Amino acid sequence: MTDLEFMDRAEKVLLAIEERCDDINENTDADLDSQRSGGLVTITFRNRSQIVVNLQKPLHEIWMAAQSGGYHYKFDGQVWRDTKGGGEFFEELSRDASAQAGQALVFKG
Secondary structure, three states: OOHHHHHHHHHHHHHHHHHHHHHHHHHOOOOOEEEEEOOEEEEEOOOOOEEEEEEEHHHOEEEEEEOOEEEEEEEOOOOEEEOOOOOEHHHHHHHHHHHHHOOOOOOOO
């Protein structure tokens, strides 16, 4: 994957996160605050915990830091997969966001 291909795919992930945070706020009482700064999105929850998603362009990875730990994702040709556990990015983001929000939240790419 070229740097340009990585940035195109990865930017779509960040945009999907931002849009889904807006949808969640409109349709639930989760009260998420999402902040974007370049290749980094920070989601802050009502309890002040955070999930941080950032792009690692030199490695062609997306990194996520949540209360459950830190994760690195590489594009496998179809989805972004955790380099250690093999989990899919949006499934794991949904899992961690739900845990930190105290209610079921679903993120999709």
